[in-house]
Amino acid sequence: MTTRPAIDVRPITEADIPDWTRALHTGFLRSPAPTQEEIDSRTGYLLAHRTQGAFDAGRCVATYRSFDQELTVPGGHQVPADAISNVAVTATHRRRGLLTRMMTQDLTAAKERGDVAATLIAAEYQIYGRYGFGPATSMTEWTVDVLRTGLDARRLTPDDGGRIDLVDGEDVRKLGPDLHERLRRAQPGAVSRDDRWWQVNTGVVHLDRTPWVEPFYALYRSPSGEPEGLVSYVCDDTWHDKQPHDTAQVNWLIATTPAAERALWHYLCSIDWVTQVKSGWRAPDDLLPLHLPNPRAAKATTSQADWLWVRLLDVVRALEARAYDGVGALVLEVADAAGLAGGRYRLEAAPDGASCTPTGASPELTLDIADLAALWLGDESAVRLAALGRVREERAGAAQVADALLRTSRRPWCPDMF
Template sequence: MTAELRQLDQSEWEQWYATLERAFGGVAEAPEERQLWDDLTECERSIGAWDDGVCVGTAGAFSFRVTVPGGALLDTAGVTMVGVAATHRRRGLLRAMMRRQLDDVRERGEAVAVLTASEPAIYGRFGYGTASYSLRLEIDTTRVRLAVPPGTDEVRLRYAVPAEAGPACEAVYARRVAGRPGMLARRPGWERLITLDPPGERNGASPQQCVLAERDGEVVGYALFAVKPEWDARGPKGTVRVQDVEALDPAAYAALWRFLCDIDLTSTVLALNRPVDDPVVQLVSDVRRCDLRSRDSLYVRLVDVGAALEARTYQAPVDVVLDVEDAFCPWNEGRWRLVGDPKGASCKRVDADGTPADLALSVRELGSAYLGGVPLAQLAGAGRVRELRQGALAEASLAFGSASAPWLPHGF
């Protein structure tokens, strides 16, 4: 590698970001979207690779707090904006940026790094494991009805201007964060991402719309969506594109989904990113008419194994010694004794010579299992976790689970 790696200076942002855009196909973003990312970029956490004064590689990180099983918010590095110019591929640039970035994450005392992957095959070699999935639904509302719980009719719905309703929506979202692993506690400025609605990216749909759910004058839920009108010889067949739905109780949640499925002149409700255990799946009358599909979402990398495993709680009592392999971050290599239960946990390094291991796995598998969405038993079935003490796999796999499936509500 001949390029120079250095921390991004704000004056270099335009060239740096243009390099990233080109790496992702070269289509320029809308000015308002580009401005948002300019405002949110943390230059002190961003790396540029420069060759003779030209930016040829980018990598950044956001300072996040992510919910882990048990409800704690863990300081986390949100890895983002990673790209290498096509002229400089296969020169070790990506590896060098990942090396520098993870060293920096460790120095900052963040036990975990997360990312979303444009290409899933890339990041496993750096210790990232698939930790959550998202659900895509396409509900045929001409054939599907919703069975709603008691109290749904008592919820009042009203339209609101998305930007004006932002604080109320954020308050609902904030109350939901602790209940689901993988959710991000949004810092100031990030609420702008949720209502970002560039006209050039609507693809024939309406501007973003917002409906608030209220009970006794209090906002208890919201839906952000757009409607794409369409007609054929048989009549209207528009699509409701769901961008976000959150509510504080089942009745409010059902009221919002019933509204989305009953909008006039539409026949389809399309939601591209919902939790895999979304309750709406249990409200619909015919799940086969909802075209459910899942795909990978959040990738997790344990930067400090001991601190990360101590930060979460465990569904059931667990006492196991993990023999961890981590070639890219060798400070994690070795044996760790994890003792935990629903109240808390301890994870300490132990002497490899004097303490037999119960399970053997790499840090990538620990990342996949960390949020409770990928069972250790499933990874063992694929040969990626080895049971060294009989019964240890079942014990650990149960303990690592989560009552709610992990979910990343939006990208970064």
């Protein structure tokens, strides 16, 4: 009987990047061999102390990366977050605790660093709840049947006096960051983007073997000339019986005002040859259908799916950072198997501010840290979770109090994949 050698989990070095990237591709079932361009690109931005690998006999078999992020909470305040990405374990090394080891090291460091929460986009639903993550935002994708929208094809310009111009990648890199900052500071669930995001999404930096296809970019300016919206989209080239049936696929759309959002959707539905518009990932209560004379022209192709997952690392700062529309108090018993943020807390909230303090008072609502994360940004309902047995009322009506305090009038939304 042979003894299996221990697998080394550690931060990677620059020399590890080719092997680490190969393991990442393998875990995501992509062609294993990375290009030199991708290796060079990753060498320039990976933070060695935040990028982990698991090595078996010197070969990388699992990957993990985190980086700094800001997350917007209800009320517009931004909190520091530990964004987690590139999590992959090679099929031959599953169920050996490699992700647990990497996750534990990273979350412990994030708490010591002072991050309020950790975030990720979960490829698989069942993995991350055991690490204290809860689904905190959702998304919906829409497909618009252009011919059924009821829009007047003769009116191709915004009816509010604004204008739409096609721009190029250089314009996007100049104007996009400010537009996104304005959006994300007003949108709970939105996260920060760095310069690299704009480089990747305008073709300056390539990360995979797929040839870069330059998208179209359309910019909306208000009647005063202020940039208020920007959309990136691509079109296919589909014909049936000598008739065009093109689809405009939205990569991303930023709008800082309802007028800009409306103008951009109307523009996309007015492009010659386009008979279908696919929205990309949008908020679950997105206004897109209601911007159309006939909302039934927009069909939810993904009616609702979990998107941003959150793991709270500091309950006090998390609950004090966000805004509350109502007035009330609640004692929460928060269970955290990892020992990072559990405890009993008294939340006192009002529109002019909130306080959250450890307390010895009797709990009114008992829940896991993952379920508190799902409630934190205002999307989930404590009453719903109580019906599922995931939240326990220690005082009758406590779940309704939680909903009155935590739920928001518009649902949180994260526009980004990371």
